[in-house]
Amino acid sequence: MSDPSYQYLNPPYRILLGPGPSNISPRVQQAMLAPMVGHLDPYFFNIMDDTVKLLRTLFQTENRLTFPISGTGSAGMEAGLCNFLEPGDVAVIGVNGLFGERMVDNALRCGAEVIQVTAEWGRIVEPETIEAALKAQKRVKLLALVHAETSTGILQPLTEASQLAKQYEALLLVDTVTSLGGEEVAVDDWGIDICYSGTQKCISCPPGLAPFTANQKAMEAVEARTRKVQSWYLDLSLLSSYWSEGRFYHHTAPICMIYALHEALVLIAEEGLEARWQRHLRHGSALKAGIEAMGLTLHAQEGHRLSTLTSVRIPSGVDDLRVRQKLLNEFGIEIGGGLGPLKGRIWRIGLMGHSSTGENVLLFLSALEEVLAAESYPVEPGAGVKAAIQTLTKKAETK
Ligand SMILES: Cc1ncc(COP(=O)(O)O)c(C=O)c1O
Numbered sequence: 001m002s003d004p005s006y007q008y009l010n011p012p013y014r015i016l017l018g019p020g021p022s023n024i025s026p027r028v029q030q031a032m033l034a035p036m037v038g039h040l041d042p043y044f045f046n047i048m049d050d051t052v053k054l055l056r057t058l059f060q061t062e063n064r065l066t067f068p069i070s071g072t073g074s075a076g077m078e079a080g081l082c083n084f085l086e087p088g089d090v091a092v093i094g095v096n097g098l099f100g101e102r103m104v105d106n107a108l109r110c111g112a113e114v115i116q117v118t119a120e121w122g123r124i125v126e127p128e129t130i131e132a133a134l135k136a137q138k139r140v141k142l143l144a145l146v147h148a149e150t151s152t153g154i155l156q157p158l159t160e161a162s163q164l165a166k167q168y169e170a171l172l173l174v175d176t177v178t179s180l181g182g183e184e185v186a187v188d189d190w191g192i193d194i195c196y197s198g199t200q201k202c203i204s205c206p207p208g209l210a211p212f213t214a215n216q217k218a219m220e221a222v223e224a225r226t227r228k229v230q231s232w233y234l235d236l237s238l239l240s241s242y243w244s245e246g247r248f249y250h251h252t253a254p255i256c257m258i259y260a261l262h263e264a265l266v267l268i269a270e271e272g273l274e275a276r277w278q279r280h281l282r283h284g285s286a287l288k289a290g291i292e293a294m295g296l297t298l299h300a301q302e303g304h305r306l307s308t309l310t311s312v313r314i315p316s317g318v319d320d321l322r323v324r325q326k327l328l329n330e331f332g333i334e335i336g337g338g339l340g341p342l343k344g345r346i347w348r349i350g351l352m353g354h355s356s357t358g359e360n361v362l363l364f365l366s367a368l369e370e371v372l373a374a375e376s377y378p379v380e381p382g383a384g385v386k387a388a389i390q391t392l393t394k395k396a397e398t399k
Helices: 026-031 042-059 073-082 098-109 127-135 159-167 216-223 236-243 255-271 273-293 320-331 358-374 383-393
Strands: 065-070 090-095 113-118 142-146 171-175 194-196 209-214 309-313 346-350
Touching: 026 255, 042 065, 042 209, 042 255, 065 073, 065 236, 065 255, 073 098, 073 142, 073 171, 073 194, 073 209, 090 098, 090 127, 098 113, 098 142, 113 127, 127 159, 142 159, 159 171, 171 216, 209 255, 216 236, 255 273, 273 309, 273 358, 273 383, 320 346, 320 358, 358 383
Parallel strands: 090 113, 090 142, 142 171, 171 194
Antiparallel strands: 065 209, 194 209, 309 346
8 A cells, every 4th residue: 555645766867957966877876876884994995095086186186185075065165164264364255156155155154354356147257356355455365266157157267366366375265066077177287275066067976075175285274273163074174084094083974975976086087087178168169059059148258158057048038937847847858047136037058077968969959949939939940959060060179
């Protein structure tokens, strides 16, 4: 007899083309089914060591402190701020979307004084405004920027910001939640002191871990703190004693999630970083070409658009929710809507990790054409797909 008070788990198969999570490889799914071992088992220690090595390669860093934090990307963000900021510290934070705003909220909760360097949602934070903010303060402890602003589709340039952080002796913290594994991230070469990400986007692993890295200079700032980090769970000194040779118990590591991350990182190593960025670029460019050929407008500032997430302005007269629901219900495709001031104004289409395929680009453009036609939006039949195919069949290009 069936019990009406619960149901059996039977999730639908979705093509995940939203702002995350992305689809995962069957190999990552399989990894989560591997036998459970204890978090202090010598076998698990080997997997931890391997995961750290693979993460260093992905972040392109030699940083000793490199490991996944148990928790989603927001845990990475919180760890990136609460370990380095104390009451009285000054932080300059770039805000051109929702995740810059979230960083501000976190920094304020640490008791820091926050100087926001703002830009319109859909434009980069200009280096000149960053410099003006740094110059106006006696001492800035931390400069924080979002590399890939998922709420707008902007890829923030970091070269000048990194030089400025050095010049003004501030630590540089970068959020790479929507870039790591899909866009180039070179922590050491780019002079990034603290960097975090999330597993569920371009790494194509389920949500639940936040890859994290910090260099020696950053860790010296932690040692020089005058008071304890207010978060016990995210205290990097405590976490690193489990992730280093001592293996001191801190909390029970999410074993199956680390299996999954390990497998996702092996897949990245097999593909190669350069090939992976090129794949994301090729599919992101094909999507953009298709979107524009359909007469739609891209939202993010030209020259600074992410490969991993494309923001598209919703044409007037077209119903945002109806379109997204039709894509989901009739085609099994998930895309994202706008957030904050962009709610109802843009769609956000992700092509991240395992979801970044030529087939998904073509399927999505065909489905969108169908759905827009039902909204009486005039599209030349096949124009989007044709433009995308032309881009997909062009030789690999560079950004
Ligand atoms: C740029 C950025 N930072 C931080 C986060 C927070 O990550 P999570 O939702 O995994 O906590 C997200 C999530 O979308 C993000 O896109």
